[in-house]
Structure formats: C-alpha cells, structure tokens
Amino acid sequence: MSGPLILSGKRSSFWPVVVLCLGLALVPLVAVLTKQGHWVSLTTQMMILALAALSLDLILGIGGLLSFGHAAFIGLGAYTTGILIQEGKGDLFIALPMSLVVSGLFAFVTGIIALRTRGVVFIMITLAFGQMAFFAAQALYAYGGDDGLTLDGRSTLFGLKLLSNKIVFYYLTFFCLAGCLLLLQRLSRARFGRVLLGSRDNAVRMETLGYDVFRVRLVAYVLSGMMAGLAGFLLANHTEFVSPAYAAWQRSGDLIFMVIIGGVGSLWGAVGGALTYLLLEEGLSGLTEHWKVIFGPLIIAFVLLTHGGIEGVVTRVRDLLDGGRHD
Amino acid sequence: MLSPAFVICWMGADMIDAAKIRPVLQIKGLHKSFGALNVTKDVGLSVNAGEIHALIGPNGAGKTTLIHQIAGLLKPDSGQILFEGQDITAASMPQRARLGLARTFQITSIVPSLSALGNVALAVQAGVDKPLGFWLPVDSDDSLNKPAQALLDIVGLGARAEVIAGRLSHGEKRALEIAMALALKPRAILLDEPMAGMGHEESARLTDLLKSLKGTYAMLLVEHDMEAVFSLADCVSVLVDGHVLATGPADMVRNDPQVRAAYLGDEAF
Numbered sequence: 241m242s243g244p245l246i247l248s249g250k251r252s253s254f255w256p257v258v259v260l261c262l263g264l265a266l267v268p269l270v271a272v273l274t275k276q277g278h279w280v281s282l283t284t285q286m287m288i289l290a291l292a293a294l295s296l297d298l299i300l301g302i303g304g305l306l307s308f309g310h311a312a313f314i315g316l317g318a319y320t321t322g323i324l325i326q327e328g329k330g331d332l333f334i335a336l337p338m339s340l341v342v343s344g345l346f347a348f349v350t351g352i353i354a355l356r357t358r359g360v361v362f363i364m365i366t367l368a369f370g371q372m373a374f375f376a377a378q379a380l381y382a383y384g385g386d387d388g389l390t391l392d393g394r395s396t397l398f399g400l401k402l403l404s405n406k407i408v409f410y411y412l413t414f415f416c417l418a419g420c421l422l423l424l425q426r427l428s429r430a431r432f433g434r435v436l437l438g439s440r441d442n443a444v445r446m447e448t449l450g451y452d453v454f455r456v457r458l459v460a461y462v463l464s465g466m467m468a469g470l471a472g473f474l475l476a477n478h479t480e481f482v483s484p485a486y487a488a489w490q491r492s493g494d495l496i497f498m499v500i501i502g503g504v505g506s507l508w509g510a511v512g513g514a515l516t517y518l519l520l521e522e523g524l525s526g527l528t529e530h531w532k533v534i535f536g537p538l539i540i541a542f543v544l545l546t547h548g549g550i551e552g553v554v555t556r557v558r559d560l561l562d563g564g565r566h567d
Numbered sequence: 568m569l570s571p572a573f574v575i576c577w578m579g580a581d582m583i584d585a586a587k588i589r590p591v592l593q594i595k596g597l598h599k600s601f602g603a604l605n606v607t608k609d610v611g612l613s614v615n616a617g618e619i620h621a622l623i624g625p626n627g628a629g630k631t632t633l634i635h636q637i638a639g640l641l642k643p644d645s646g647q648i649l650f651e652g653q654d655i656t657a658a659s660m661p662q663r664a665r666l667g668l669a670r671t672f673q674i675t676s677i678v679p680s681l682s683a684l685g686n687v688a689l690a691v692q693a694g695v696d697k698p699l700g701f702w703l704p705v706d707s708d709d710s711l712n713k714p715a716q717a718l719l720d721i722v723g724l725g726a727r728a729e730v731i732a733g734r735l736s737h738g739e740k741r742a743l744e745i746a747m748a749l750a751l752k753p754r755a756i757l758l759d760e761p762m763a764g765m766g767h768e769e770s771a772r773l774t775d776l777l778k779s780l781k782g783t784y785a786m787l788l789v790e791h792d793m794e795a796v797f798s799l800a801d802c803v804s805v806l807v808d809g810h811v812l813a814t815g816p817a818d819m820v821r822n823d824p825q826v827r828a829a830y831l832g833d834e835a836f
Contacts, residue, residue: 430704
C-alpha cells in the first residue's frame with residue numbers, strides 16, 4: 241500500500257484537536273505569567289496564518305485541488321477591511337461580512353473558470369488569478385499602492401475599541417480558528433465531505449453515481465476562499481497594516497508548505513503544520529540572517545522523512561501505543 | 568423457441584418504432600470518430616427490460632468507446648441514445664445516472680480510500696434527500712449504511728464491509744463496483760468487462776450473481792469471457808471495426824459464419 245489513506249476510517253482526530261486547542265487557549269496565560277508578552281501577538285499572527293492554511297487544506301487535502309493562489313483571498317479580506325477602516329466604516333459588523341462577501345465572490349467567479357481545468361492547468365490558473373489580485377493591490381494608489389497602507393487602528397465593535405486589547409484580539413482569533421477547525425471537521429465527515437473526498441479520488445466515478453462534481457468543488461472552493469478572507473480580516477486588524485505582499489504567490493507557497501508539513505488532508509494537521517512552520521521560521525531567523533539556507537533543507541527533510549507530515553507521525557505513534565498494530 | 572425479447576433484439580430501429588415496443592435502452596445510428604479514425608460506425612442496438620444484451624468483439628472494436636458514449640463520458644458525433652424513450656444524447660453523466668443508467672468500468676473504478684461499505688454508502692447517498700449535508704457524520708448514518716450493507720451481502724462482500732476498498736482483491740473490487748451500480752436503483756446497467764482479470768472461479772461466481780440480477784435490470788454486457796456471455800446473454804451483438812456485424816439470439820450469433828470468421832476464429836464452442 242502506497243501513500244497515506246486519509247480520512248478513511250476510524251482514526252479519531254479528537255485528541256490532537258483537543259491538545260491543539262487547549263495549548264493555544266493557554267498561551268496568553270503562560271505568556272503573561274512568564275512575562276513573555278510578545279508571544280501573545282506572535283501566536284495571534286501564527287493562528288491567523290494557520291486559519292488560512294486550514295482553509296487551503298479543505299480544497300487541497302480533501303478536495304485534491306492544488307490552488308496556488310490562495311493568498312489572494314487573504315489579500316482580498318485584508319484590503320476590504322483596511323479600506324473600510326480608512327473610510328471610517330471599520331466596525332466589525334461591517335468589515336467582517338464585507339471581507340467574507342468580497343473573498344467569497346472572488347472565489348465564486350475564479351472558481352467557475354479554474355475548476356473547469358485539471359492538474360497543472362489548475363495550478364497555473366489559480367496562480368494567475370492570485371497574481372491578478374496582487375497586482376490589483378499594487379495599483380491601489382489611493383491606498384498605499386506598492387508600499388501598502390498603515391491603518392488608523394483596528395475594527396471597532398459598535399464603536400468600542402475592544403479589539404485593540406491584544407488579549408481580546410487573541411481570543412477572537414482563537415475562536416475563529418477553533419470554530420473553523422470544528423466546522424471543517426464536521427463537514428469533512430458529513431455527506432458533503434465524503435462526496436468531495438470521492439471526487440478527489442475518482443471524479444469520473446462520482447459523476448457516474450450522479451454527483452455534480454463541479455458544483456461540489458465550487459461550493460468547497462468558495463467556502464475555502466471565504467475562510468481565507470476571514471484570515472485576511474484578522475490579519476489586517478492584527479498588523480494594522482495591509483500590503484500587496486499579503487496576496488503574493490510566495491505566501492500561497494508558504495500555505496501549501498504548511499499543509500504538507502501537517503499532513504495533506506488532515507485538518508488539525510494543517511493547523512499544526514502552520515504553527516510548526518512559523519515557529520521554525522521564528523526560531524531560525526533569530527539564529528542567523530542566512531536562516532533560509534537551513535530552513536529550506538529542513539522542511540524538505542521533514543516532509544521526506546515523515547511520510548504524511550505531522551499527522552503521519554502522530555498516527556504511527558498511536559499505532560505503536562495501540563499495541564504495534566500495523567496496517 | 569423465440570421469446571418476444573429474442574425477436575426485438577434483432578429488429579431494426581424502424582421495426583421497433585413501428586411495433587410500438589419501448590426498450591429500456593435504445594441506440595440509433597451512433598457515429599464517433601477521433602480524427603480520421605472512425606471508432607463507432609452507425610451503431611444501433613436495444614436492450615429490453617430485464618434482459619442481458621451482450622456486446623462482444625475483438626480488442627479495438629470500439630466496445631468501451633460505445634459504452635462511454637452511452638454513459639455520457641464521450642459525446643457521439645451523431646446519432647441518438649434513448650433511455651426509457653427519453654433522448655439522453657446530450658445529457659451529462661450525472662444526469663444519466665440520476666435517470667437510472669448505472670455503469671461499471673473496465674478498469675476498476677472505486678474510491679480507494681473509503682471502506683467497501685463507504686463506497687456503496689456513497690452510491691446510496693446519491694439517491695437520498697439532501698445528498699450533500701454539511702453537518703451529520705456519515706459514518707454512523709444508518710439510512711445509508713443499512714442499504715449499503717444489504718447490497719454488499721448481495722454481491723458477496725458482506726463480511727468485507729469494513730475493509731478499505733483499495734485493499735480489496737481484484738475480484739472483490741469488481742463485485743464492489745456492481746454493488747455501487749445497484750445502489751443507484753438503476754433501470755439499466757452498463758457492464759464493461761466485469762470479468763476482466765478474474766480467475767475462473769471468481770468469474771463463475773460473478774456469472775451466478777449476474778444471472779440472479781437478470782430479470783430485475785436491463786444490462787448491456789461487454790465481455791470477452793465467452794462462457795459467461797453465452798450462459799448469460801439473451802441477445803448478442805458482435806462489434807467489429809466500430810460497426811455491428813451481427814445481432815441476434817446467442818445461439819444464432821455463435822453459429823453465424825461471418826461472426827466466426829471475424830471474431831470467434833477457430834475457437835471451439
């Protein structure tokens with residue numbers, strides 16, 4: 241048997257999800273107690289990107305669609321939020337829904353075109369749409385153009401500056417991430433998820449069973465785009481800055497790496513993969529300015545050696561604990 | 568001994584229309600070419616309710632191409648495909664499946680990462696209300712799993728329900744495909760070489776299974792295993808170089824000198 245058999249059966253993701261969520265929930269407490277306050281902000285940033293990686297894993301891991309333009313949705317969410325804040329309409333209940341609508345619409349329109357293609361063409365076409373968003377952001381001269389735009393502040397909540405508190409913002413991000421993780425866990429095990437998975441494995445078979453594979457993929461693509469748009473909303477608020485770099489293809493590549501490190505198709509793995517990736521980046525960049533020379537080979541070695549990323553390692557450890565049962 | 572079915576199977580489309588008989592599946596004047604290569608030339612055939620119509624012919628005769636056109640994977644250049652009297656020539660694959668036209672594939676086509684039960688449940692799911700629910704877990708959904716288990720029992724895979732489909736034996740995968748086709752509650756099933764790659768014992772078992780399904784479903788059977796064909800088929804069509812060389816009751820086709828020359832060769836029957 242070659243390759244991991246993902247989401248195939250009984251292996252519960254209950255404990256990994258609990259460990260991840262508990263761990264993240266406790267970060268502010270530990271950070272404050274140990275007087276390492278900057279970890280709150282750092283972990284917020286990591287959770288935002290983990291949310292984006294999670295959303296990518298829905299279409300990449302479960303849907304089998306390698307989107308190389310996923311950062312565009314982050315950029316769209318961030319710019320929508322940023323522009324609304326600059327225009328004085330940055331309230332959470334305006335900026336958040338607008339970010340979701342804009343990223344969802346972009347996913348819908350580009351999905352209708354991209355999802356008619358397969359394989360390398362799909363990768364290239366999503367990359368092209370991603371770059372389109374990138375260049376569009378660069379051309380927004382009124383909002384900073386190339387340089388990006390420093391925002392006047394964060395979104396307000398009915399006029400209150402609640403989100404400016406970093407602990408409040410931390411937990412807002414945490415609940416967005418945990419909520420999306422639980423939602424996608426449910427969805428991937430429900431009827432919709434099984435059809436999406438079946439379409440990844442064998443699209444023609446799914447059509448001969450009567451499923452409209454294109455529509456199922458489009459729904460997943462829009463949902464995924466909106467989730468990344470949510471990450472964009474959070475990112476703009478967190479950094480109080482928007483930049484075309486948010487939508488750049490390098491960022492899309494980072495997201496793919498995060499998913500692969502976590503174990504493609506494992507939703508909690510995508511979150512774990514993102515955290516690992518960003519922690520490594522953080523740790524190594526503090527060590528030397530040539531950290532990428534170490535980082536690159538390290539990531540490649542990790543992926544090659546683990547066979548299935550973090551999820552693969554955890555699965556094998558649990559198999560051992562279950563009494564050395566090997567499939 | 569000519570049953571009505573035997574008569575219909577070698578009547579031309581005009582005669583069928585004139586006699587006001589309505590086959591479950593009827594193909595008229597189908598043409599398909601890939602560039603200069605004509606793979607389907609004026610093919611017409613009909614499959615009646617509850618009967619097995621076998622399609623035989625040498626490799627490269629265009630059998631699978633024909634099945635693909637009937638199932639909707641390929642579009643014919645011209646001609647007509649009628650399913651229960653309805654013109655489905657332009658219908659998409661999912662539309663045809665939902666109308667009740669199921670198929671199996673020459674090269675095993677399953678969802679390898681799901682269990683055997685999961686594969687059949689997925690096929691059952693296509694026919695229920697809300698087939699794309701977002702919330703309720705599918706693993707514990709008895710409205711899908713019970714009918715799926717019953718179908719696995721029918722095809723002899725009842726004890727293998729929990730096995731990951733990718734790890735089933737070749738013969739088991741073929742049986743699984745048939746269970747998936749049956750799960751659609753089809754009116755007709757297209758079987759593309761179901762016995763391909765099977766041992767003698769396995770194909771005998773599959774023949775028995777198909778025999779037990781005969782009468783319930785109309786089936787178009789593409790098969791090289793002549794023993795299976797002649798023990799199952801009510802009607803046989805011989806496809807050579809993209810066109811139908813002969814159609815008729817099995818015994819008649821078997822003894823047709825033209826057919827013997829073109830296809831059956833010196834094999835003893």
